[in-house]
Every structure is written in C-alpha cells, then in structure tokens.
Amino acid sequence: MKNNESQNGVKIDSPITLRDNLRKQIMIRRNKLSYLEVDSLSQQVCRRLEELQPVQHAEVIMGFSSIKNEVNLSPLLQKLQKQGRTILLPRVEGDDLLAVEYRDENDIELSSFGIREPLGEPFAIDKIDVVIVPGLVFDASGYRLGYGKGYYDRFLLRLNKQCFKCGICYEFQVVNNVYPHPGDVPVHWIVTDHSEVAVNWDFF
Numbered sequence: 643m644k645n646n647e648s649q650n651g652v653k654i655d656s657p658i659t660l661r662d663n664l665r666k667q668i669m670i671r672r673n674k675l676s677y678l679e680v681d682s683l684s685q686q687v688c689r690r691l692e693e694l695q696p697v698q699h700a701e702v703i704m705g706f707s708s709i710k711n712e713v714n715l716s717p718l719l720q721k722l723q724k725q726g727r728t729i730l731l732p733r734v735e736g737d738d739l740l741a742v743e744y745r746d747e748n749d750i751e752l753s754s755f756g757i758r759e760p761l762g763e764p765f766a767i768d769k770i771d772v773v774i775v776p777g778l779v780f781d782a783s784g785y786r787l788g789y790g791k792g793y794y795d796r797f798l799l800r801l802n803k804q805c806f807k808c809g810i811c812y813e814f815q816v817v818n819n820v821y822p823h824p825g826d827v828p829v830h831w832i833v834t835d836h837s838e839v840a841v842n843w844d845f846f
Contacts, residue, residue, distance in 0.1 A: 657821040664779050665787055668815055672711045672778075675812075684714040686835035687810050691774065692718060694831070696806035696845045700771035704730035704741050707758035712776055713810050719744070730770065732797075733759040739797040740764040768802045775809045775829050781820045784809065784828030784841035798827040806830055806845045813837065 675683070691697055703722060705715045723729045723744070730741040734753060742760040744750070749761045775794060777786035786809055788794055798807060809829040813836040822828075832839035 657823075660821050661787055664817065664820060665790070668779050669710075671814060672812065675711045680711050680714060683812055683835040684708075685717075687713045687812075687833055688715065688718040690833045690835075690838060691808070691810065692721075694808065694833070696772055696808070700727065700806070702728045702730065702765075702769055702771045704732070704770055704773045706732055706774065706776050708776070709755075709757055713812070715774065715810075728765075730765050731758070731760045732793075733764075734793060737793075737796070739793040741767055741770060741797075767800055770801065770805050772806045772808065773798070773801065775807055777809050777811055778815065779820050780809050780811055780816050780829070780832050780839070781818060781822075782816070782839055782841075783819075783822075784830065784832065784839070785820050785822035785826050786829065787820045795826055798829075799825075808833060810834070 697703065703719075705719045706712075708714045708716070719729050729744045731744045733740045733742045734755070734757075741764060742762050743765050744760045745762075750758050751761060753759045775786065775798070777788055777794075779787040786794070801807065807827075807829040809832040811832070811834055813834040816832060816834060816839060828841060830842040830845055832841065
C-alpha cells in the first residue's frame with residue numbers, strides 16, 4: 643500500500659477524506675456539549691443573529707429545527723413570529739428540501755430522520771428574505787459541510803440573489819478550509835457564539 647493511500651484506495655489527503663475527517667472530528671466535539679452548554683451558546687448566537695440588519699429588516703425568515711446539539715433557534719424564531727414575521731422551516735421530500743411555513747406545534751410532525759418538520763404546502767422560494775443555514779463545519783469563505791446528503795446545497799442554489807444566507811454554528815465549528823466542491827454555494831455571513839465571519843458585505 644502506498645503511503646498516501648488508505649486501504650480502500652482513497653488517498654488519505656484527498657478532499658473527500660479531509661471532508662469526512664472534519665465531519666467526524668466536529669461531530670464528536672459537538673456531541674460532547676452538555677444541555678447547559680448548548681443552551682448558553684445558542685442564546686449567544688441568537689443575540690448576534692437578532693442584531694444583524696438583514697434579519698431585522700426581513701419579513702420572511704427560514705430557520706431550522708435543531709438536532710444533535712445544533713444551535714437551538716426556537717426561542718428566536720418564536721420571538722420573530724410574534725413580531726409578525728413569516729417563519730419557515732425545512733421539510734425533506736425525496737431529494738429536495740422544501741421551505742414550509744411554521745404556524746404552531748399542531749402543524750409539526752417528526753420525519754424519518756427525527757427532525758421536526760412543518761406540514762402544509764411549500765412556500766414560494768423567491769419570497770424568502772433570509773435563510774439561517776445549519777452546518778457541521780464552515781470555513782472563512784462561507785462554504786459548509788453538512789451531513790453529506792446535499793439537501794441544503796441544492797436548496798441554496800435555487801434562492802433568489804437578494805436572499806441573505808447566514809450560517810450559524812459554534813465557534814469551534816469554523817475552520818480555515820472545508821475543501822468545497824465546485825458546485826457548493828457559500829453563505830454570505832457566519833454567526834457563532836463568539837464572533838462573526840464576514841463573507842459578503844453586499845447586504846450591509
């Protein structure tokens with residue numbers, strides 16, 4: 643076996659291997675967070691999110707339902723909804739990610755992945771002002787690694803150019819390089835519990 647190859651013939655320094663290793667490392671670290679740590683760090687992320695001009699001016703905001711110790715957006719989304727904003731959550735159908743309006747808990751069901759998803763018809767994607775994007779790992783150029791299914795990558799490609807795409811995560815989930823594929827779509831901004839990564843100033 644060559645020094646730069648693994649047992650299955652994939653180079654250990656190939657982008658695929660590097661991406662997989664990043665996923666595993668960050669997942670392990672995130673899984674070790676306690677409930678109190680997730681709650682505290684999530685509050686810090688949400689405070690920074692709420693202060694962003696694009697979020698303050700948005701009428702239609704798409705968030706997500708957190709799993710596996712992801713940043714908990716629920717308190718912020720509920721607050722924004724009470725302010726009269728339209729709140730959307732993702733729903734997976736086949737290979738597609740759909741944006742569906744969240745009204746209340748009566749319109750929610752658990753998916754096969756164990757994710758809370760809204761019922762109802764898909765929302766017009768060109769009417770979305772802000773999408774808050776989850777990710778396992780982000781880099782300084784706005785690229786992200788998810789769970790490897792590609793749902794968000796395909797979804798982000800369909801958004802209108804005026805839609806503000808904001809990634810959120812914990813500070814340790816931001817790295818120098820996630821080795822993106824040529825077709826990957828970067829977010830415009832990244833908010834963590836400790837800082838913000840400015841990728842695109844066009845929205846400010």
